[in-house]
Amino acid sequence: MPEIHFTKGHGTGNDFVLFSDPDGEVELSPKQLAAIADRHFGVGADGIIRAVRSRSLPEGAAALAEDDGAEWFMDYHNSDGSPSEMCGNGIRVFAEYLTTNGLVDLGPNDTLTVGTRAGVRDLQRNQRGFQVDLGRWSLDGGEPLVRAKNLPVARPGLGINVGNPHVVVALSSLDELAELDLGYIPVLEPVPEAGANVEFVVPSDPLVVDGVGNITMRVHERGSGETLSCGTGAVAAALATRHWAGAGAPNNWRVEVPGGTLGVRMWPAEDGEHVSLSGPATLVFEGDLSL
Numbered sequence: 001m002p003e004i005h006f007t008k009g010h011g012t013g014n015d016f017v018l019f020s021d022p023d024g025e026v027e028l029s030p031k032q033l034a035a036i037a038d039r040h041f042g043v044g045a046d047g048i049i050r051a052v053r054s055r056s057l058p059e060g061a062a063a064l065a066e067d068d069g070a071e072w073f074m075d076y077h078n079s080d081g082s083p084s085e086m087c088g089n090g091i092r093v094f095a096e097y098l099t100t101n102g103l104v105d106l107g108p109n110d111t112l113t114v115g116t117r118a119g120v121r122d123l124q125r126n127q128r129g130f131q132v133d134l135g136r137w138s139l140d141g142g143e144p145l146v147r148a149k150n151l152p153v154a155r156p157g158l159g160i161n162v163g164n165p166h167v168v169v170a171l172s173s174l175d176e177l178a179e180l181d182l183g184y185i186p187v188l189e190p191v192p193e194a195g196a197n198v199e200f201v202v203p204s205d206p207l208v209v210d211g212v213g214n215i216t217m218r219v220h221e222r223g224s225g226e227t228l229s230c231g232t233g234a235v236a237a238a239l240a241t242r243h244w245a246g247a248g249a250p251n252n253w254r255v256e257v258p259g260g261t262l263g264v265r266m267w268p269a270e271d272g273e274h275v276s277l278s279g280p281a282t283l284v285f286e287g288d289l290s291l
């Protein structure tokens with residue numbers, strides 16, 4: 001029966017159970033992962049993050065081939081036990097966990113390279129907490145129709161991939177956003193093969209203040225339900241809003257989510273446009289659990 005020493009952490013209220021398994025010895029089943037994430041019978045979390053050395057798991061080989069500095073791999077699962085390629089809030093909390101526990105030594109101007117199922121990602125500390133370069137993004141997933149509880153008519157969404165899949169829907173007012181009942185899973189048509197995280201976005205009026213675009217968002221996460229925040233969702237929402245706003249729209253965005261504020265920046269890199277996410281990363285408490 002595995003004993004696990006865990007840390008509970010969050011990024012803008014998107015909360016995680018983190019534990020370290022350097023040699024890849026603790027393989028948890030989807031049922032065990034879901035039991036840990038259960039808010040009534042377990043620790044409670046939107047996601048579970050295992051810190052495992054890239055060399056200790058098969059998926060880590062691809063990360064090391066991409067960058068041999070990716071010593072640690074973020075093995076991310078949603079609260080229903082399903083794996084995901086990427087978590088924008090989780091990877092910042094993962095960085096805080098690795099540094100706080102002395103698993104990496106990160107100077108103020110150093111870069112931390114982390115392996116994920118979406119590829120290798122770089123992080124640096126900044127004034128908000130951590131900034132992560134989520135790499136290149138793509139308009140991917142078409143424009144499915146989205147139905148949600150308390151949304152009077154179906155709306156067209158925009159599919160965006162930032163390592164994991166998202167569909168972003170624009171709403172007309174904060175009242176409309178508040179009325180949504182995301183206790184029910186939004187229905188997408190056509191249904192994306194790999195599912196999707198769905199973000200509902202209201203652009204601020206005025207949209208741009210001092211060169212920064214402003215939006216408010218709620219999210220229903222694939223595999224976790226409604227959460228207080230989704231980092232990759234905030235990035236997808238900013239990218240979709242910039243796309244809809246057209247020429248002249250800014251490359252810096254402030255995204256308000258129920259759990260706080262996230263920053264998104266699009267910037268030209270050698271291999272194409274990259275998008276970065278900034279926000280806090282907080283460790284809350286530690287404990288032990290036996291399964």
Ligand SMILES: N[C@@H](CCC[C@H](N)C(=O)O)C(=O)O
Nearest residue numbers: 084087088089164230231232
């Ligand atoms: N909360 C995360 C995203 C977690 C994974 C997502 N539910 C998926 O299945 O892709 C974030 O902060 O990005």
